[in-house]
Amino acid sequence: MWDFIALIAFTMALSAQDASVVAAAAPACGPMDATFEVQKDGSHHATMQPEPGKALVYMVQEDCVGLGCPSTKVAVDGTWMGANLNKSYFSFATNPGVHHVCVTLRSRSSIAPRFVGLLHFTAEAGESYYFRTRLLYGEGGDIISIDLDRIDSDQGKFFTAAYPPSVSHPVK
Numbered sequence: 001m002w003d004f005i006a007l008i009a010f011t012m013a014l015s016a017q018d019a020s021v022v023a024a025a026a027p028a029c030g031p032m033d034a035t036f037e038v039q040k041d042g043s044h045h046a047t048m049q050p051e052p053g054k055a056l057v058y059m060v061q062e063d064c065v066g067l068g069c070p071s072t073k074v075a076v077d078g079t080w081m082g083a084n085l086n087k088s089y090f091s092f093a094t095n096p097g098v099h100h101v102c103v104t105l106r107s108r109s110s111i112a113p114r115f116v117g118l119l120h121f122t123a124e125a126g127e128s129y130y131f132r133t134r135l136l137y138g139e140g141g142d143i144i145s146i147d148l149d150r151i152d153s154d155q156g157k158f159f160t161a162a163y164p165p166s167v168s169h170p171v172k
Helices: 002-025 153-162
Strands: 035-040 055-061 072-076 079-084 088-094 097-105 116-123 128-137 143-151 166-171
Touching (some): 035 079, 072 088, 097 143, 116 128, 128 153, 143 153
Antiparallel strands (some): 072 097, 097 116, 128 143
């Protein structure tokens, strides 16, 4: 009987922890069950200028090491913007202001802290911003975390010149 009560209490504690993790990611991540079809566009595109009154955001997925390089999906302010494959990038326009970015594995349907990269930034009209996602692997070849960071525009322009763009579409 006491084992059953302990199991119930443990399950409730895990549910509360899951709820707090979801709440922490909520400003940035969209619904976790969103999925995308994604492929690389064989043509290279030059970096663009932001449209008037907007900022331009580039999301780069850097090369990963391991048996497989899963794709990532990217959300801003709770809306999924697209997905990237290994060694590719995509871009989108955004309004000026503070924005919250979320990156997670494209196939994940739940939030696990090690599989989510979060950050915020303040966009200014007419500016371009570059972010890089790297998948970090452990000794056994399993992904141990997602690294998301803002990178210098010189480094970002290098990646967008070296990598093809990704094209993604939500799967309904």
